[in-house]
Amino acid sequence: MRIIRYIGDDGAARLAAVTDEEQAFPLRSPDFMALVREADEAGITPLEAVRRQIAGAQPLPGDWRELNLLTPVDAPEVWAAGVTYERSKEARNEESKGAATGDETFYDKVYRAERPEIFFKSTSARTARPGTPVCIRSDSDWQVPEPELGIVLDRGGRILGYTVGNDMSCRDIEGENPLYLPQAKIWRRSCSIGPAIRLAETVPNPYDLTITCRIYRDGQLAVNESANTGQLRRKLDELASFLVRDNVVFDGTVLLTGTCIVPPDRFTLQPGDRIEIDISGIGTLINPVAAADAAIQD
Structure with a gap:
């Protein structure tokens, strides 16, 4: 349901x-x-x-x-976890040139650490609903969607359901310096969730969901990648427990759980692209792409 x-x-x-x-x-x-x-x-x-x-x-x-869909929950806050999949760790090392040295990087360390990377992502005012544009920054040349399973939480960290999330990311900004992470992750309409929430009790195994990302450009399929939540290194309740630890979490908060789909060959989004993110049993989140400085009316 x-x-x-x-x-x-x-x-x-x-x-x-x-x-x-x-x-x-x-x-x-x-x-x-x-x-x-x-x-x-x-x-x-x-x-x-x-x-x-x-x-x-x-x-x-x-x-x-x-229907004229809204986000399935009016999430007061959206948070996100990073480097929860091996492919994400590899991509972060590639964009920061850390892999070239052969030394262990902080991305390697956080991937295997007890404490996950959890960062603030969005508010309801910054979050795009299904069918409306997500935006790309004017000061970045390497921007991608990050398809992610989102967990919907109550204030105590109870997982109420699952949704589809798009954690838009500027790979060049984060790669230049990890302290730029807030600018690489948070800007106008840099996040989207929807189209539905699958009730938690109707998902027998959240570690066996197929995530697919398709990006269309000029009507042609430019990116078509799939992965499975079974590749997730951490448990979902583990991520939720770190978010609520000594923190004020509001009912309806969404925690995005990381991505293992990375578009190839320095692919970057352009205005006019169309992003489709599908998670089996939940639905397909569709958003066109626009420039962040464009006049957007919802």
Whole structure:
């Protein structure tokens, strides 16, 4: 069972449940965290709460993917974990020229360390919803999407569900100096999440999800790469535990768990490109690409 959020005909945000048969049923709960709180108060799972709400209901007409989708949760904050896959470690070493020396780099060290790399990524105001543009910086010449599994958390770090995330990254800025990481990661619309949240209790094994990234340029497929979350070095609850440790975490926070898909040959995004990130069982997050200094209206 998946949860989506969309703009209704009256202009208000609505919540719906999407079944494995791709039928969408309207929910009474105003938002995802309200649904979770209602379930907790009733002593049932969010899945059971959804089942009770949609029992006997009529599905929404048409294809839910054609709705005016919002991010599935209005995430007050988005955080991200880095160097959680071996391919990510290799890419960070390549962009920083660290691999050329043959010496152990700090990327090598954090990959095997007990403490993961976790950094602040976005706020709801900076996060693009499905179908709207993500942006590229004006002062970077090497920018890529980073397709990632996102975990949706409550304030205590409980994993409530899974979503698709795009952790946009400037490889040249981070490669120049790791202290530039905030500028390499955070700018206007440098993040996108959606199109749905797969409820945690409906995912038998989150370490067996296929992630695919496709990038189209001028209507032609320019990048088509796939990976599996089984390649993730760390456990998801481990990452969540480090995020909430001595920290204030808000209900509905999303933690992106790292990428193992790196476009080849110094590929860089351009305005007009189209990014599609698919995770099996969750859905496909689609965003066009625009310049960060362009006039963007949502």
